[in-house]
Amino acid sequence: MPGREHSARAPLSIHDLTVAYERSPVLWDVDLDLPAGSLVGVIGPNGAGKSTLLKACLDLIPRASGEVRFFGRPYREVRRRIGYVPQRESVDWDFPVSALDVVTMGLYGEIGWFRPVRRHHRERAREALAKAGIAELADRQIQQLSGGQQQRVFLARALVQRADLYLMDEPFAAVDAATQRTLTDLLQELREEGRGAVVVHHDLSTVRAIFDWVVLLNLRVVRAGPTEEVFTEENLAATYGGNLNLLAQAGEALRQREGT
Amino acid sequence: MSWFALDTWIVLVGSACAVACALPGSFLVLRGMSLMGDAISHAVLPGLALAFLLTGSRASLPMFLGAAAIGILTAVLTQWIRRWGRLESGASMGIVFTTLFALGLILIVRGADRVDLDPSCVLYGALEFTPLDTVSVPGVGVPVPRALVVLASVALFNLLVLAAFFKEFRITSFDPEMADTLGIRSGLFHYLLMILTAVTVVAAFEAVGSVIVIALLIVPAATAHLLTDRLVPLLVLASLLGIASAGLGHLLAITVPPLFGFADTSTAGMMAAATGLLFLATWILAPRHGLLARRYRGRHREAAGPGSAEDPFHRGA
Numbered sequence: 001m002p003g004r005e006h007s008a009r010a011p012l013s014i015h016d017l018t019v020a021y022e023r024s025p026v027l028w029d030v031d032l033d034l035p036a037g038s039l040v041g042v043i044g045p046n047g048a049g050k051s052t053l054l055k056a057c058l059d060l061i062p063r064a065s066g067e068v069r070f071f072g073r074p075y076r077e078v079r080r081r082i083g084y085v086p087q088r089e090s091v092d093w094d095f096p097v098s099a100l101d102v103v104t105m106g107l108y109g110e111i112g113w114f115r116p117v118r119r120h121h122r123e124r125a126r127e128a129l130a131k132a133g134i135a136e137l138a139d140r141q142i143q144q145l146s147g148g149q150q151q152r153v154f155l156a157r158a159l160v161q162r163a164d165l166y167l168m169d170e171p172f173a174a175v176d177a178a179t180q181r182t183l184t185d186l187l188q189e190l191r192e193e194g195r196g197a198v199v200v201h202h203d204l205s206t207v208r209a210i211f212d213w214v215v216l217l218n219l220r221v222v223r224a225g226p227t228e229e230v231f232t233e234e235n236l237a238a239t240y241g242g243n244l245n246l247l248a249q250a251g252e253a254l255r256q257r258e259g260t
Numbered sequence: 261m262s263w264f265a266l267d268t269w270i271v272l273v274g275s276a277c278a279v280a281c282a283l284p285g286s287f288l289v290l291r292g293m294s295l296m297g298d299a300i301s302h303a304v305l306p307g308l309a310l311a312f313l314l315t316g317s318r319a320s321l322p323m324f325l326g327a328a329a330i331g332i333l334t335a336v337l338t339q340w341i342r343r344w345g346r347l348e349s350g351a352s353m354g355i356v357f358t359t360l361f362a363l364g365l366i367l368i369v370r371g372a373d374r375v376d377l378d379p380s381c382v383l384y385g386a387l388e389f390t391p392l393d394t395v396s397v398p399g400v401g402v403p404v405p406r407a408l409v410v411l412a413s414v415a416l417f418n419l420l421v422l423a424a425f426f427k428e429f430r431i432t433s434f435d436p437e438m439a440d441t442l443g444i445r446s447g448l449f450h451y452l453l454m455i456l457t458a459v460t461v462v463a464a465f466e467a468v469g470s471v472i473v474i475a476l477l478i479v480p481a482a483t484a485h486l487l488t489d490r491l492v493p494l495l496v497l498a499s500l501l502g503i504a505s506a507g508l509g510h511l512l513a514i515t516v517p518p519l520f521g522f523a524d525t526s527t528a529g530m531m532a533a534a535t536g537l538l539f540l541a542t543w544i545l546a547p548r549h550g551l552l553a554r555r556y557r558g559r560h561r562e563a564a565g566p567g568s569a570e571d572p573f574h575r576g577a
Contacts, residue, residue, distance in 0.1 A: 055437075058441050084441045108444060117427065
């Protein structure tokens with residue numbers, strides 16, 4: 001890259017990224033180098049561009065400008081090393097497939113054109129379902145699963161890819177406590193294996209417990225760095241801006257954390 | 261009622277047409293794009309008219325090429341108008357297909373004195389007359405209706421394409437963004453489905469016309485979705501329901517009108533009515549998603565009291 005050094009070791013390195021809809025920017029001049037093998041939380045108010053950031057990195061929406069590198073390479077060269085967990089609401093759960101079918105989809109890229117899904121692929125998908133704690137639901141149609149179970153299906157679909165870096169869009173949104181624990185455990189496991197995850201997260205009270213690093217985002221990066229340094233009341237105020245209600249909640253969450 | 265070889269041919273043509281439609285139709289329904297079938301079936305009209313006017317014949321190849329081109333054009337124009345006109349997709353589809361359809365009608369009326377093409381046949385088809393236009397097929401002793409050969413070929417073509425790209429059609433229909441991240445380009449399969457639909461619609465034109473083909477694309481697939489929770493059974497059931505509609509429709513067409521003092525009626529119209537009847541019956545009687553089953557389960561659950569739902573996690577989030 002001219003002008004700026006990009007670490008080839010950084011799992012995700014974003015340079016001058018701008019995304020616009022109808023000429024108004026929804027992400028402005030994002031510059032980030034994420035540390036290897038860590039759990040990164042992306043925090044910010046509604047409409048801050050959190051999901052857009054993930055999608056722009058994955059070439060799902062066009063970028064107005066900027067460069068994105070995964071492990072020093074453009075996304076299309078390292079697809080297999082990157083896993084994506086979209087928002088649960090992004091698909092129609094009435095679709096006629098079983099949980100196992102959905103998890104197997106994570107292997108479609110690897111299976112390749114004109115080749116069928118084979119027994120060993122289904123075995124791997126079953127293992128991933130077991131890891132997500134819902135092995136017994138493999139043959140259920142996905143509409144018959146609870147919100148938390150559906151999130152686990154998406155998680156299993158990502159795990160089966162054995163990626164080195166996962167981008168997850170609000171995986172903790174509207175899930176039960178058990179699913180929340182499974183998710184947290186799996187994230188820890190990823191980190192222990194030296195893999196990483198970038199997670200769009202909305203629950204400020206759990207940020208310190210889960211993430212090593214945070215990106216505070218509101219149209220642009222307000223602050224990014226180790227959670228201990230960056231996740232402060234002052235920075236949250238700058239991120240959430242005039243939204244006093246959210247700000248009060250954020251302050252409350254911080255005080256609770258520090259009190260315990 | 262009397263049944264002739266002619267009646268058997270009519271049902272066979274109708275069945276081939278129904279199967280050809282049910283395959284891409286199922287994916288249209290699952291993608292929430294049912295209206296796109298409607299749009300394409302109307303939009304291909306100018307393509308057909310142009311092919312007729314230019315070649316002066318109803319030769320199949322130019323017609324299918326024209327249909328494929330128009331299928332892509334419809335999908336592309338709809339996207340453009342939606343993006344640049346800031347309209348929801350239903351409205352932009354409405355703009356595209358009505359305009360193209362009108363253009364097609366004008367072309368047909370203008371060219372009617374030169375080419376044998378009847379607007380009412382284009383709209384409603386002429387299933388009853390398809391057995392009159394026959395070709396000889398090697399290995400088959402009797403002359404076979406040309407429409408049957410064409411429609412069976414298209415059904416087979418659809419089956420082969422969907423089988424070859426089954427994984428890809430499944431994932432791009434369920435989760436297009438996920439598909440894109442895996443390198444399976446969802447846009448490509450969107451357009452491929454549009455091409456299959458357009459080719460099918462053109463093949464079905466002569467038999468059932470541009471209006472009734474919509475029923476065959478959408479209704480059997482919607483009915484099948486009430487009966488099964490799996491994709492392959494859904495495709496099989498949609499095809500079988502289409503065949504049943506062809507048989508039932510023709511039976512109704514030759515038995516019902518005499519009861520009311522008419523001579524006969526349109527088999528294609530009755531086929532569409534039969535798809536609707538089968539949908540209605542399924543909607544009421546389907547074992548899991550049917551009206552009665554849901555009523556029964558609701559009462560059952562109420563009687564057992566709260567907290568007795570089969571799955572303790574259900575909607576637990």
